[in-house]
Amino acid sequence: MNAPDPNAFSLDINDSEDAELIEYFLGELPERVDAINQASSSDDVEQLGRLAHQLKGAAPGFGFPLIGSAAAKLEGSIRALDQSEEDVNLVRAEVENLISLCQSYISQSKNSH
Amino acid sequence: MVDPKDLQLDTTPVVLxxxxxxxxxxxxxxxxxxxSISLIGEFNGKNGFERAVEDSPALILLDLDMPVMDGFETLxxxxxxxxxxxxxxIVLSGMDSSQDKVTAFDLGAIDFVTKPFELTELRARVRSSLKMSALMKMLSQKAQIDGLSELYNRSFFDDRFKEEYDRAIxxxxxxxxxxxxxDHFKSINDTFGHPAGDTVIAGVAxxxxxECRSSDIACRYGGEEFVLIMPETSPADAFTLCDxxxxxxxxxxxxxxxxxxxxISIGIVGATDGAGIQCTPAAMIELADRNLYDAKKSGRNMVRASDINGAQVKIAKAS
Structure with a gap:
């Protein structure tokens, strides 16, 4: 997938309060990605749903609406999950999508430091 | 007594x-x-409920989707x-579901905000809820206050006395x-006019x-009559205060x-041990009224107190 558009930050990195929130979120993100990976590889659907739900609710407020909508899509697919091959693959694809999106933000922030 | 500060909107409210x-x-x-709020937080429904009981915040922001004790249960x-x-x-939810909204309002929520929330909007909703609850608190307090004397009014007395009576027993x-x-209040009104009479009512109140301690509850009972509830007070101690x-x-x-x-003439009745109270609250008031009547009959400007079982405690008259 393409690198996320930096304009997707709806917060202003030059505003100190906004910068503080962005930094906090990026600092927490690797841990969340690990947790998503772990829940996904152990097929803990409930935990995966909870993690997606929290990211959906929180990410836009921290200036990451793209992560919010990827998490919302994942949460929606998990809720619709009926164990068919097709659905399971969809959830896996959305997990991948969410993780790679998060990772691109993480590496982007590392490069800028 | 009602602290006038409680009626103002400008103390920093605590939001949980x-x-x-x-x-x-x-x-x-x-x-x-x-x-201008002070934000405190808890991470689950159980702790949140306990914190609310302990700290009585002015407003609660409550998430619906929580493990163990969910938002509805907490609400x-x-x-x-x-x-x-x-x-x-105010209920916060990650789900934009009509059924959840209906349930939240039915359970008594004042507002419902869907996550991710627009922060400007949430702030406005917080302000509006705080303002509304401060006004409602003010209204309910005003409804219990007598305008002239600024003491509690009769209907507040009726409820509160029953509570204190039950507690003592x-x-x-x-x-x-x-x-x-x-004493002879009518002659003040007749001689000096009603504004002078009003000043006397407010002044005596x-x-x-x-003279009351913070635990005492002073109420306006009727025209020129006042009533004082003194919890944790024996008739002898009540006598000292009233004199x-x-x-x-x-x-x-x-x-x-x-x-x-x-x-002023004062009639007191009380029990040193609440467990010994045998009569109804109304009968207790009547006993106090009898002492008041005796004080009036014996020359006014006098305090008469008796124990609820009939034993006379003290009589005092101006020297």
């Missing part, structure tokens, strides 16, 4: 956030900084607990009440409040009629 997501706590911490518990039932609750604690009546009120009334000089002092 109950949400299992660290992200939401962090976000609101930052975004509510500009509001139900908050609305069932006397100490928290009047605290406004249950715990075997002392309880006394005093009925007070201004002020003396009573100044000070009587003395101060007598010693007060009134600007509108400096040559005409105002005196």
């Amino acid at each position: 956030l109950i949400d299992d997501s660290q992200f939401v706590h962090r976000l609101l911490d930052a975004r509510m900084r500009s509001e 139900r518990a908050l609305k069932e607990e006397a100490k928290t039932k009047d605290i406004p609750v 249950r715990h075997g604690h002392p309880l006394s009440i005093a009925l007070m009546d201004l 002020k003396i009573a409040v100044q 000070r009120i009587r003395e101060r009334c007598e010693a007060t000089t009134w600007a509108q009629h400096p040559g005409r002092p105002v005196t």
Whole structure:
């Protein structure tokens, strides 16, 4: 997938309060990605749903609406999950999508430091 | 007594956030900084409920989707607990579901906000809820206050006396009440006019409040009659307090009629041990009224007190 558009930050990195929130979120993100990976590889659907739900609710407020909508899509697919091959693959694809999106933000922030 | 500060909107209100997501706590911490509120937080429904009982916040922001005790369960518990039932609750939810909204409002939520929330909007909703609850609190307090004397009114007395009466019996604690009546009040109105009479009512009420301890409850009982509920007070101690009120009334000089002092007669009845109270609350008031009547009949400017079982405690008359 393409690198996320930096304009997707709806917060202003030059505003100190906004910068503080962005930094906090990026600092927490690797841990969340690990947790998503772990829940996904152990097929803990409930935990995966909870993690997606929290990211959906929180990410836009921290200036990451793209992560919010990827998490919302994942949460929606998990809720619709009926164990068919097709659905399971969809959830896996959305997990991948969410993780790679998060990772691109993480590496982007590392490069800028 | 009602503290006038409670009627103002400008004390920093405490807002309790109950949400299992660290992200939401962090976000609101930052975004509510500009509001004149003090934000406290808990991470699950059980702790949140306990914190609300302990700290009585002005407003609660409650997440719905929480493990262990979810938001609806927490909301139900908050609305069932006397100490928290009047605290406004704004429900936060990651699900934009009509059924959830209906349930939340049915359970007593004041507002419903869907996550991810627009922070400007949430701040406005917080402000509006705080304002509304402060106004409602003010209204309910005003409804209990007598406008002229600024004491509690009769209907507040009726409810509160019943509560104190039940409490005294249950715990075997002392309880006394005093009925007070201004002597020859009608002649003040007739001679100096009703505004002068009103000043006397307000002035005597002020003396009573100044002499009362914070646990005493002073109410306007009727025209020129006041009633004092004194929890944890034996009739002998109630006598000491009321005789000070009587003395101060007598010693007060009134600007509108400096040559005409105002005196008061007081009838007290009480129990040193609440467990010994055998009569109804109404009968207790009647006993106090009988002592008041005796004080009037014996020359006024006098306090008469007796124990609820009939034993006379003390009589005092101006020297």
